Amino acid sequence: MRILVAMSGGVDSSVVAAKLVEEGHEVIGATLQLYDTRGAAKKGACCAGRDIQDAREVCERLGIPHYVIDAEQRFRESVIDRFAASYAKGETPVPCVACNQGVKFTDLLGLARDIGAYAMATGHYVRRMEGPEGAELHRPVDASRDQSWFLFATTREQLDYLRFPLGEMPDKEAVRAEAERFGLLVADKPDSQDLCFVPNGSYAELVETLRPEMRGEGEIVDREGHVLGHHEGVTRFTVGQTRRLGNAAQIGGERQMVVDIEPAMRRIVVGPRERAKVTVCRLRDMNWLITPPDEASGDAVRCRVQLRAREEPRLASVRSLASGEAEVVLDEAALPAPGQACVLYDGSRVLGGGVICRS
Numbered sequence: 129m130r131i132l133v134a135m136s137g138g139v140d141s142s143v144v145a146a147k148l149v150e151e152g153h154e155v156i157g158a159t160l161q162l163y164d165t166r167g168a169a170k171k172g173a174c175c176a177g178r179d180i181q182d183a184r185e186v187c188e189r190l191g192i193p194h195y196v197i198d199a200e201q202r203f204r205e206s207v208i209d210r211f212a213a214s215y216a217k218g219e220t221p222v223p224c225v226a227c228n229q230g231v232k233f234t235d236l237l238g239l240a241r242d243i244g245a246y247a248m249a250t251g252h253y254v255r256r257m258e259g260p261e262g263a264e265l266h267r268p269v270d271a272s273r274d275q276s277w278f279l280f281a282t283t284r285e286q287l288d289y290l291r292f293p294l295g296e297m298p299d300k301e302a303v304r305a306e307a308e309r310f311g312l313l314v315a316d317k318p319d320s321q322d323l324c325f326v327p328n329g330s331y332a333e334l335v336e337t338l339r340p341e342m343r344g345e346g347e348i349v350d351r352e353g354h355v356l357g358h359h360e361g362v363t364r365f366t367v368g369q370t371r372r373l374g375n376a377a378q379i380g381g382e383r384q385m386v387v388d389i390e391p392a393m394r395r396i397v398v399g400p401r402e403r404a405k406v407t408v409c410r411l412r413d414m415n416w417l418i419t420p421p422d423e424a425s426g427d428a429v430r431c432r433v434q435l436r437a438r439e440e441p442r443l444a445s446v447r448s449l450a451s452g453e454a455e456v457v458l459d460e461a462a463l464p465a466p467g468q469a470c471v472l473y474d475g476s477r478v479l480g481g482g483v484i485c486r487s
Contacts, residue, residue, distance in 0.1 A: 137186075160236065280482075350379070362389055
């Protein structure tokens with residue numbers, strides 16, 4: 129079967145291509161050119177510097193075609209600009225989610241269909257499993273590599289067409305061993321760790337370049353508006369942060385944390401952690417991978433929700449709202465960060481997810 133492989137130039141997608149070739153498929157590699165680093169890419173950044181050349185060399189080694197798709201403009205509009213706009217609203221965005229949905233699983237998947245491919249495969253660490261109602265998205269065998277939280281916005285139609293061969297791999301060492309077996313030069317290539325479009329590592333600098341109104345000092349205040357200190361810029365803070373608070377870090381013997389950001393006034397609002405927690409939050413851009421509960425009946429899905437990429441899931445009830453949003457009622461209070469994802473799980477299965485709204 130003809131299969132398009134989304135190749136980033138890293139070891140994961142390279143092994144996916146090699147395994148599919150070995151299985152006898154007609155494999156075509158495709159790499160997205162998302163931005164021009166002009167030699168400034170930071171080592172360890174995703175999709176950086178030499179990655180397109182690495183993908184090309186892997187395809188040459190495997191004897192398969194390789195195409196480079198110019199997606200710079202689309203990437204800027206759907207990822208970078210949205211990233212800056214989210215910060216400007218006082219949120220902490222997850223650009224990798226937007227990248228998957230705005231470019232990878234839209235442009236590349238469209239290309240795969242155009243060339244008559246049976247499916248598109250990626251190097252993500254998740255499992256696609258067939259269930260009673262069709263394709264399901266599950267956590268991978270190797271829990272330490274789990275990327276399901278970042279893929280919550282994958283639609284049921286997309287999931288039908290996607291394949292994730294690394295979901296069953298026991299660990300990353302096994303993947304690198306496969307790369308060595310296939311003789312791939314990327315076998316020892318380090319994993320990407322940083323955002324590809326922030327080559328110097330400064331999110332604040334990028335946001336302030338795109339949104340000049342975000343520049344400038346401001347006040348650190350408590351919930352009543354009392355000024356506790358000053359800061360160098362709101363882009364340097366996220367909800368839940370305890371660093372960079374200066375004299376406002378400890379008030380009345382209680383450790384303070386950022387509980388809200390007011391970009392228009394350049395204000396950082398702080399408060400005691402325990403008193404900042406909530407039991408209810410609302411989700412926008414909701415994507416259900418199951419039949420959603422009927423909003424008219426008020427029925428709720430009982431599940432576990434994960435509020436951050438590296439956080440343990442917690443018990444909750446989730447119901448649909450007539451607006452297309454969803455309401456999450458947590459069993460135990462937590463501090464959801466606006467702009468982050470809230471992903472719903474039943475065991476290893478992803479039931480859906482959405483973006484946490486500002487309260």
